[in-house]
Structure formats: structure tokens, C-alpha cells
Amino acid sequence: MIWQSILEQSRALKAKEISSVELTHAYLTQIQEKNRSLNAYLTVTAEEAMAMATASDDRRRNGQSLGVLDGIPFALKDNLCTCGIKTTCASRMLSQYLPPYHATAVERLLSAGGVLLGKTNLDEFGMGNSTECSAFGVTKNPKKDTCVAGGSSGGSAAAVAAAMTGYALGSDTGGSVRQPAAFCGIVGMKPTYGRVSRYGLVAFASSMDQIGPMTRTVEENAVLLGAISGKDVHDMTTVECPTEDFTAELRQGVKGLKIGLPQELFGDAVAEEVKAAVEGMAKYYEAMGAELIPLSLPLLSQAVAAYYVISSAEASSNLSRFDGVRFGHRAEGCRDQKELFCRSRSEGFGLEVKRRILTGTFVLSSGYYEEYYGRALAFRQQLRAELSRVLERCDALLCPTTTTAAYGIGAQPTDSVSRYADDLCTVVASLSGLPALSLPCGITEQGLPIGAQLIGTAFSEKKLYRIGFSWEQGGGK
Amino acid sequence: MKAESMKEALKRMAELSCLALSAEEFALLEKDLEEILAFARGLPMTSAVENSCEAPSVALSALRSDEKEACFPRELLLTQAPAKDESYVIVPVMGKESGQ
Numbered sequence: 104m105i106w107q108s109i110l111e112q113s114r115a116l117k118a119k120e121i122s123s124v125e126l127t128h129a130y131l132t133q134i135q136e137k138n139r140s141l142n143a144y145l146t147v148t149a150e151e152a153m154a155m156a157t158a159s160d161d162r163r164r165n166g167q168s169l170g171v172l173d174g175i176p177f178a179l180k181d182n183l184c185t186c187g188i189k190t191t192c193a194s195r196m197l198s199q200y201l202p203p204y205h206a207t208a209v210e211r212l213l214s215a216g217g218v219l220l221g222k223t224n225l226d227e228f229g230m231g232n233s234t235e236c237s238a239f240g241v242t243k244n245p246k247k248d249t250c251v252a253g254g255s256s257g258g259s260a261a262a263v264a265a266a267m268t269g270y271a272l273g274s275d276t277g278g279s280v281r282q283p284a285a286f287c288g289i290v291g292m293k294p295t296y297g298r299v300s301r302y303g304l305v306a307f308a309s310s311m312d313q314i315g316p317m318t319r320t321v322e323e324n325a326v327l328l329g330a331i332s333g334k335d336v337h338d339m340t341t342v343e344c345p346t347e348d349f350t351a352e353l354r355q356g357v358k359g360l361k362i363g364l365p366q367e368l369f370g371d372a373v374a375e376e377v378k379a380a381v382e383g384m385a386k387y388y389e390a391m392g393a394e395l396i397p398l399s400l401p402l403l404s405q406a407v408a409a410y411y412v413i414s415s416a417e418a419s420s421n422l423s424r425f426d427g428v429r430f431g432h433r434a435e436g437c438r439d440q441k442e443l444f445c446r447s448r449s450e451g452f453g454l455e456v457k458r459r460i461l462t463g464t465f466v467l468s469s470g471y472y473e474e475y476y477g478r479a480l481a482f483r484q485q486l487r488a489e490l491s492r493v494l495e496r497c498d499a500l501l502c503p504t505t506t507t508a509a510y511g512i513g514a515q516p517t518d519s520v521s522r523y524a525d526d527l528c529t530v531v532a533s534l535s536g537l538p539a540l541s542l543p544c545g546i547t548e549q550g551l552p553i554g555a556q557l558i559g560t561a562f563s564e565k566k567l568y569r570i571g572f573s574w575e576q577g578g579g580k
Numbered sequence: 581m582k583a584e585s586m587k588e589a590l591k592r593m594a595e596l597s598c599l600a601l602s603a604e605e606f607a608l609l610e611k612d613l614e615e616i617l618a619f620a621r622g623l624p625m626t627s628a629v630e631n632s633c634e635a636p637s638v639a640l641s642a643l644r645s646d647e648k649e650a651c652f653p654r655e656l657l658l659t660q661a662p663a664k665d666e667s668y669v670i671v672p673v674m675g676k677e678s679g680q
Binding site: 336442446478 | 589590592593594596597598599600601605608609612613615616617619620621622623624625626647652656657659660661662663669671672673674
């Protein structure tokens with residue numbers, strides 16, 4: 104039953120074929136069997152999960168079920184605050200941190216009757232794309248355990264792919280939901296900026312951070328986005344949208360839709376196997392009645408540089424709150440406050456986090472601000488304008504999610520710039536705040552999943568799900 | 581940027597960021613920062629950008645009216661403080677090392 108979709112599980116719960124306690128127990132057993140080797144979970148909340156499952160069964164027995172997610176187990180990336188449950192951000196800095204509140208997205212899932220199984224691994228504070236930057240070890244890819252699961256939401260992706268949870272939430276700043284989803288062969292959505300509240304998400308780069316659902320199928324993903332999205336008074340960037348049923352148009356097919364293919368994301372930087380798989384998906388859409396529109400986005404080649412300047416600048420500001428005073432790691436035996444700040448931060452942060460803080464401080468500092476940060480902001484505006492123009496001509500863009508399939512653990516290039524270049528396909532939607540859906544579109548010769556990405560206009564998630572669902576039910580089946 | 585000035589810049593950034601870098605970290609990050617900044621200098625210099633981005637066609641309510649809300653209880657927040665007494669977070673004395 105752990106491999107069933109959450110919709111099938113919900114139906115079985117409703118029909119009393121299974122109980123939430125049985126389902127939760129089955130997932131906890133799977134976690135016990137798999138987590139030692141995969142390292143997907145940092146914290147397993149077995150006791151709390153069984154209590155939530157019991158409460159769900161009681162509600163169902165009394166005819167008070169809370170809906171489709173009631174009694175379904177889920178996992179959370181460990182940068183989402185959970186009241187009284189450790190939220191470490193995979194950092195020594197927060198290794199013992201117990202938040203006093205739930206993130207809004209978490210609160211919404213719990214209010215819908217969800218059963219929290221635990222917290223999953225990530226690159227420290229979300230900075231990285233392989234979980235190799237976690238202070239608590241790398242998460243292995245369930246499809247091939249010598250490979251990374253991707254990142255930064257690698258723990259969530261691996262947990263979903265290995266049926267160690269029904270679904271999971273991740274967070275995406277520069278591709279952190281979509282890239283691990285592609286590497287592990289699951290579905291991941293980065294919603295439009297403003298669609299989902301970030302209250303309780305430990306901030307990395309606030310102008311791009313978004314929380315997104317990670318699932319095994321498109322339909323489940325659409326259900327979950329409906330559950331977590333909407334206005335929140337605690338996050339002023341959330342947008343007042345009418346309540347949407349993201350599953351409403353799933354079965355409408357793609358006939359008559361226009362799908363753009365940005366040529367820059369089918370170039371030499373992308374592996375042949377990846378290109379071929381995404382092109383195969385495009386051909387399927389054409390056969391189903393969609394119109395393919397090859398197009399060019401010349402600015403794409405510089406998007407990664409802009410992303411790293413802006414995200415590092417915001418990270419340097421956001422992470423200044425970790426100073427060893429009110430919460431988090433504090434260095435022992437400091438004589439004054441300056442020493443306390445410096446030593447606490449130096450001991451608490453890993454190398455990649457320090458690298459981003461220093462880069463961010465540099466690009467924001469007097470004398471360099473305009474040359475780097477100002478230039479990146481201007482570029483971002485140009486890129487947004489270019490994307491707006493392109494998306495006037497088509498319903499969505501189709502491109503690879505990643506340049507390659509999952510790579511070996513420890514096999515990433517040692518220089519930062521080459522590592523950052525891996526984010527070529529994902530940062531475009533991040534910089535522009537647009538929604539982007541990653542879904543499996545093929546398998547390499549080595550048996551590793553390949554992901555394709557659909558990017559749409561702001562608040563067009565429903566259409567992206569529709570296009571993704573068509574592939575999942577047809578070509579991708 | 582010359583190697584010497586990058587060294588100086590990194591020292592200043594570490595100071596501003598409240599990070600004490602080991603010699604090994606310093607050497608690694610000096611090289612990294614140089615590469616990252618060279619990469620970033622590849623961005624086009626744009627003086628004026630036409631504002632062609634449109635705000636989403638839904639009501640933004642960033643400026644909501646003020647509402648009085650209870651904050652987290654002091655005791656709850658103090659549970660996470662690394663050093664505390666009954667009512668306060670304890671921190672070392674400011675500027676003690678320089679005798680201020």
C-alpha cells in the first residue's frame with residue numbers, strides 16, 4: 104500500500120480497507136529498512152505520527168474525516184519549522200533547534216489531517232544541489248545508491264521515490280524541488296512566487312524562496328498544491344487568489360496548446376540522453392495536437408551568474424540572524440560579543456554557506472554594489488521581460504530540468520563556478536518568479552531518471568499540471 | 581582584480597560577515613571568490629532597464645491593516661537560548677577585550 108498514490112490510499116481509507124495506523128506503520132517500517140542506507144530522513148517522528156494516525160482513524164470512525172489528505176503520511180524538508188520538532192536546516196548551527204511554531208504550509212497539511220513522519224535531509228540551509236553540503240551526510244539516490252539524490256530537497260525526493268512517505272514538501276530557490284525530483288524520478292512543482300506562504304520556511308533568498316510539493320504523480324501534486332496555497336497574513340508576499348482546484352483541467356489534453364522550446368536549453372551543455380528524452384516528450388505533445396514553437400532566449404546563458412549574485416546577497420543578509428545569541432549554536436568560552444558572533448558562526452556554518460555569505464557580502468559592499476548586485480538586478484528585470492514576451496506566444500515552455508541525470512557521489516566538479524552551472528535549466532523560473540513543474544520523461548542507459556520541466560506564466564499552475572498529466576497518462580506511461 | 585587586493589577584500593568580507601576563517605578555508609575561498617566574481621562580471625552592463633514586467637493581475641494586500649496579536653511567550657523563546665537566566669538571554673559583555 105505504500106506505493107499507491109495518495110488518492111488511492113485516501114479511497115482505501117474511506118472504504119475502510121486500510122486504517123491510517125496501518126498505513127503509517129507501513130511507512131515507518133519502510134523508513135526503518137531504507138533510511139540507514141539512503142539517509143533521506145534526519146528526524147523520524149514515529150510516536151507523533153502514530154498518535155496523528157490514531158486521531159485520524161477516530162475522526163473517520165465518527166464521520167468527521169477532514170478530506171482527501173486525512174490520515175495520509177507525509178514528510179517535510181528540514182528547513183520548514185515544526186513546533187517542538189527539531190528543524191536543523193542540515194546545519195550544525197541549528198542542530199538542536201526546536202521552533203515554537205509550525206510553518207503555515209505545515210499547519211495547513213496538519214489541519215487537513217496529514218500524518219507527519221519526519222524531517223528530511225537537505226544541503227545546509229538549502230545551499231547546494233546534491234545534499235553533499237548537509238552537515239549530516241549525503242542522501243543517496245534510491246535508483247542507484249552510488250549517485251546523489253540531488254538537492255537541496257534531496258531527502259524529500261529520495262523519501263518519495265523510495266516510498267518512505269506518501270508525499271513530501273520541499274523548498275525551491277534555484278531549483279531545489281525540481282532538480283532532485285528529476286534525479287529521483289518523481290514530480291516536483293515550484294509554484295509561482297506568492298502562491299504559497301513562506302512563513303516558517305527558514306529563509307535563504309527571500310525574493311525566490313518557494314515551498315513546493317513533491318509526489319510520485321502529477322495528480323497528487325495538484326491536490327497538494329491546492330492544500331498548501333493561498334493568502335497568509337504572516338507572509339506579505341502571498342497573493343490573494345481565488346481558491347483553485349488544480350486538478351480541474353487535468354483531463355483536457357493538450358490539443359491546441361502552444362509549447363515553446365527554448366533552443367538555448369537544448370544546446371551543448373545538456374547531455375545527449377537528456378535532450379533526446381525531452382525531445383521525445385515534445386514529439387508526443389505534437390502528436391497529441393499541440394503546436395511546438397522553437398524559440399530563443401539569448402539571456403539564458405547568463406542567468407546562472409545573476410542567480411548566484413542575487414541569492415548570495417540575500418543569503419548573506421538572511422543568515423546574519425545566526426549569531427549564537429537567541430538560538431542556535433553558541434561557541435564556548437567567548438570573552439566578548441564580537442568573539443561570540445565570529446566563533447559561533449564559524450563553528451556553526453559549513454564551507455558552502457560561508458562561501459555564499461562572503462560572496463553576498465562582497466557584492467553588496469560599498470564600491471562593488473553597482474558592479475555586481477545592481478547589474479544582476481537589472482539583468483533579472485531584462486530576463487523577466489524577455490520571458491514575458493516569449494510566453495505571450497505560447498502556453499508553456501518545455502525544456503530539460505537538469506543538464507545531466509544524477510551524478511556520482513563526490514563526482515561534482517571541485518570549482519564552484521562549474522558546480523553552479525548545473526543549475527542552468529532551473530534558475531530561469533526562479534529569477535522570474537514563474538511556476539515550473541518537473542516530471543519524469545525518460546531513463547538513461549544506466550537506469551537513471553531524466554526530468555523535463557514545464558514553465559508557464561504567473562499563476563498558470565493548473566495549465567502546467569494539465570500538460571504534465573497528458574504526458575504521464577500517455578507518452579510517459 | 582589583483583591577487584593581493586582579493587586577499588584584502590576577503591579579509592574585509594570575513595570581518596563584515598563575522599566569520600573567522602581558518603588558513604585552509606581562506607586559501608580555498610580566496611580562489612573561489614575570485615572565480616565567482618569573474619563569472620559574475622560576465623553579466624551585461626545595463627544602465628537603463630525598461631520596466632516591462634507587469635504585476636500579477638490579482639489584488640496584492642501587502643499593506644494590511646495593523647492587528648494586535650499576541651507574541652510568543654518569553655518563556656517559550658527562552659527555551660531555545662543557548663545561555664539564559666530566568667528572564668533574559670545572557671551574552672558576554674560588549675567590548676570587554678578592548679577595555680571599554
